[in-house]
Amino acid sequence: MDYVTEVRDATPSEGMVRLDADTSMSPGSFEAALRAVGGAVLAVDEVFSKKATNAFVATRPPGHHAETARPMGFCLFDNAAIAARYAQKRHGITSAAIVDFDVHHGNGSQEIFWADRSVMYCSTHQMPLFPGTGAVGETGDFNTIVNAPLRPGDGSDAFRAAFENRVLPRLHEFAPDLIIISAGFDAHMRDPLANLNLAEADFGWVTQKIMEIADHCAGVASFRSWKAAMIWKRLRIQRPLTSPR
């Protein structure tokens, strides 16, 4: 709670305050961040109460750069991580997985679950690129971190191969009770802030593949029939403050 209080207390009454080189707050930022978290936990509730099979949360700020107690890369709170932990605490699931295909590595999600065997974090991302983390060798204390970095200029083939060969098998094997997608679309070929060349069809393909695993896992044991995929959208930031996220 200390970190939440810290962020709240940092809220300026007017103008902007800079928390780090990239992450600023305006008078409305704290409430916006709380509402983003609220959207995430509401989506979890909707899925587990069976009002929805899947949920798509269009929120901003996104979250995957924020660490346990550190704002970073436009992010105040890691919405995807909070959603995973909320599902565990509120709905009693054992395991969750976060799949992150944003072009940037989710250093925050990785840091939060580095030493937690109950949450798998998988990421494809351009490397080198901000924030600099996400090497293949970063696997967490319990080998539940799966990084599949891509090179600048990579496109559909490399992206799909990374999922087919590295991410999807691990996800399938882990068989989580909930899958959350950190769905940043900044790996798109027309995104000016990075250098991957994905097309709309790639995002559709990967989402379908992840949902197939969610469906398969749900069929493995009936007591896990509430297993579902929650789709997470990271809206692209309009303008970078200093460097791309």
Ligand SMILES: [Zn+2]
């Ligand atoms: Zn990004």
